[in-house]
């Protein structure tokens with residue numbers, strides 16, 4: 001089995017054929033799909049979707065791109081939604097949260113306030129986090145250390161080996177997806193090939209980060225095994241070996257995922 005640890009299945013790109021996309025993933029042995037929230041407006045959508053998709057799971061949080069517009073009240077709503085979701089086996093953590101210093105014009109101070117407020121919730125409820133990290137590797141990890149958040153995933157990892165080691169030392173797994181399929185993505189491919197096997201999880205970030213063979217098209221969760229085949233080949237592993245390891249890693253990063261109902 002495979003786990004897509006990051007898939008925005010609620011995105012409007014899937015409005016026309018969401019059920020078919022989910023069942024194609026199922027047919028491709030992708031038996032779990034983790035759907036991250038991005039802001040208050042989609043908390044209920046990701047929860048409902050996680051419940052109606054076979055193997056669906058969700059995390060709740062405020063994405064850094066939505067942080068500048070987020071109100072303090074949104075944090076209060078998030079906290080109460082998290083609290084209300086603790087008995088829901090399909091709820092597996094806090095995300096998508098983090099810092100984005102790549103997109104110009106995003107208020108960095110507000111991003112950090114929203115990010116750290118959510119790290120406090122991760123501590124309070126003892127939940128893992130799924131982090132969005134763009135041009136912000138060192139800041140994201142520094143706050144994880146400061147708030148003693150010791151479990152989660154750095155999604156679409158694109159840092160250095162040294163930064164990878166820092167996340168791993170903090171207890172985090174690193175998410176790899178469509179980027180590894182591009183020959184020119186040399187460092188990401190080196191990371192996926194050489195990092196300790198127990199640090200890797202696979203993801204699509206669908207509908208974004210499509211693999212090379214559907215470049216500029218829409219990415220879908222059924223692509224996980226084919227993306228993983230690229231990683232397996234680089235590491236001289238069989239596909240079943242990689243499936244077994246990445247599944248165990250995803251369960252270690254998101255422990256509630258191992259308990260969740262299929």
Ligand SMILES: [Zn+2]
Pocket residue numbers: 006008036096132205
């Ligand atoms: Zn995302």
